[in-house]
Amino acid sequence: MTVKKKFSLNLGIVGGGRACLYFLNLLETTSFPDLDLKIIGVCDINPEAKGMIKAEKSGIPTFKNFHDLFQNTTPDAVIELTNNKSLSELITLRPDHVGVIEHNIGRLLRTLFEMNQNLIRTKEQAVLDKGYYEILFQQTNLGVVVLDLEFNIVDANQVYLDACKKTRNEVLGEKCFKVIKGFYAPCPSDLSNAECPLMKTLNTGKPSHIIHEYALSEDKTKYFSISAYPIKGLDNKITHIIELWQDMTSEITEKWENKVKRIHSDMKKIIQEDRLVALGKLVASSVHEINNPIQGLLTFGYIIKDMAKKVVLDKKDMEHLREFSDHMTRELERCGNIVSGLLAFSRESVLEFKNTDINDLLQMVLSLTRHKLELSDIKLETSLCLDPLIVYGDKNQLQQCFLNLIFNAIDAMPKGGKMSISSGIKKDQKEVWIKINDNGCGISEQDMEHIFDPFFTTKEEGGTGLGLSIVYGIIKDHKGDVGVESNPGKGTSFLISLPCVN
Ligand SMILES: Nc1ncnc2c1ncn2[C@@H]1O[C@H](COP(=O)(O)OP(=O)(O)OP(=O)(O)O)[C@@H](O)[C@H]1O
Ligand SMILES: [Mg+2]
Structure with missing residues (x-):
């Protein structure tokens, strides 16, 4: 030296x-x-x-x-x-x-x-x-990037480089929108989740705060809170913009998850309430159905009482007695079936996913609704697959789905009509399908857009508008799909598909 x-x-x-x-x-x-x-x-x-x-x-x-x-x-x-x-x-x-x-x-x-x-x-x-x-720049846990007014990156700290998975040499002198978004022009201001903080600060001369959303892959999204601050020269004009990036992903995800949890628990409550509404509808028709056999049973009861007054019964009496008791047992079984079906449906149950045969389930739903269909003057046609259709699901919820669809079909045919229920398995053997078809009033094109919206109803009396949104929620929970086709004035078909258990 x-x-x-x-x-x-x-x-x-x-x-x-x-x-x-x-x-x-x-x-x-x-x-x-x-x-x-x-x-x-x-x-x-x-x-x-x-x-x-x-x-x-x-x-x-x-x-x-x-x-x-x-x-x-x-x-x-x-x-x-x-x-x-x-x-x-x-x-x-x-x-x-x-x-x-x-x-x-x-x-x-x-x-x-x-x-x-x-x-x-x-x-x-x-x-x-x-x-x-240098201390603040490198030691902070915020991403820091300094930009000139042409969107060029002048400096960036390690946190920022880690966030965009680039090296220092790869970003210095590059345009920020290219490094971050892969764009060839500044982020457009009409993108609500990608408004340009630099432009905002240049336009107002003041610091700006924006949350940007970045889809890293199909199921991974990151959220950054970006604060942009103007840096002014001796002439008080902005020469650079400094941006501070804070990763908000875990905070936002947590809030989001809490919200989803809340919606889930609200949904559970709504499903339970919908069950009660369905139960009400079933009880109304079942009362009729139970009342008829009771009248018969009563009559048989009086006859037996009269017979019992006789000291000796002859052979004919004995035949009648056998016949009556057969009738009585059958009618009582019918009442018993209706009541136990209603009881089973009314029970508040915890979700229980297990292998369930859709055909069994449809039979059960039909036994609950058969009398309501008869009362409404509706002819029922069934064409169920002969083989068991096993899906992994909650019996009660799926039952509720089919009930809601059947109730809708009944409501669509106030003067009676025809309802058909069919089931099968798709060609690829991966999904089972269930079709519920009616020849009722059908659904107009405008209404079609809204039928799955909660609280959408066209029924003047008594419709809560929750039936189909519950169907949709339950089927989605079962990783399935709901489709609908309708011809106003001619009828409607609901098609449900669910993953099948091999
Ligand atoms: N099979 C059908 N035929 C004609 N319209 C239908 C049918 N199913 C549903 N809709 C239409 O979709 C609307 C929404 O149905 P959803 O089951 O959600 O509610 P709702 O039946 O009106 O009320 P709730 O189910 O509480 O009784 C109905 O009001 C009706 O306009
Ligand atoms: Mg309904």
Whole structure:
């Protein structure tokens, strides 16, 4: 390493007043990279002058007049700070090799020294600022990216690089929209989840906050909260934008999951309420159905009572008795079946997914609704697959689905009609299908868009509009699908498909 030789300059000061004091103070705090500047003496007739006192304190020799200064020291130059009066005398009497710096030049020197001092202070501040910047930039857990007004990345910290899975060299000088989104133009402002923070801040001149959504893969999305701040130059115009990126994915996902949980529990409640509505509809028709056999049973009861009055029963009586008791048992079984079906359906059950035969389930639903169909003058045709159709599902919920579809079909045929229920397995053997068809009023094109919306109903009395949204929810929970075809005035078909258990 070569050490640069410093140029040395020994100065004397003539005039020890306030200008001298200022000069000495200034020199004390100033250093020059290429100059070794020393004050080797100060002279003034007044030993109490402020500059003289300062010089003495600093160990600089002081003299009463400049003759003494020249005799005792060997300055390269003297600065005249006495206010001009002694300048001509000084010029005449100085030794030949000693230069004279006139007080105006002295002032200029002072200004230069001051500027030098400011420069040093600014440099020190800049070093300090750089230190702060680097610590904050690299140690923060926020992603930081500095952009120029042309969307070019000027600087980026490691967190940001990790978030976009790129190296520093890959991003510096690149457009931010290309690095982050793979776009070839700035993010369009009409994308609600990708509005450009830089543009927003440039337009308003103020910081902006935006949440961006990034689909990393089909089932993985990240959310970043981006805050953009303007950086202004000396002319107060924005020169750069600094963006702080915070990964909000876990926070947002947690909130989202809580919301989904809440919706699920609300849905459970609604399904339970819908079961009660369905139960009400079933009970109304079952009461009729139970009442008929009860009338028959009562009549048989009276006859048996009369017979019992006889002392001896003949052969004919015994035959009648056998016949009546057969009837009674059959009718009581029928009542018992209806009541136990209703009881089973009304029971509040926990979700229980297990292998379930769809055909069994449809038979059960039909035994619950047969009397309602008869009362409504609806002819039922069934064409169920002969083989068991096993799906993995919750019996009660699937039963509720089919009931809702059958109730809708009944409502669509107020003057009676024909309903057919069929089931089968698709060619690929992966899905079973169930079709519920009616020749009722059908669904208009406008209504078709809304039938699965909760609370959509066209029924003036008693419709809650929840039936089909519950069907949809349950079938989706079973990883299945619901399709509908309708011909207004002619009828409707609902087609359900569910994954089949091999
Ligand atoms: N088979 C069908 N034929 C004609 N329209 C239907 C049929 N099924 C459903 N719809 C139409 O879809 C609407 C929504 O049905 P959804 O089952 O959700 O509610 P709802 O039947 O009106 O009320 P709820 O089910 O509470 O009794 C019905 O109001 C009706 O307009
Ligand atoms: Mg309904």
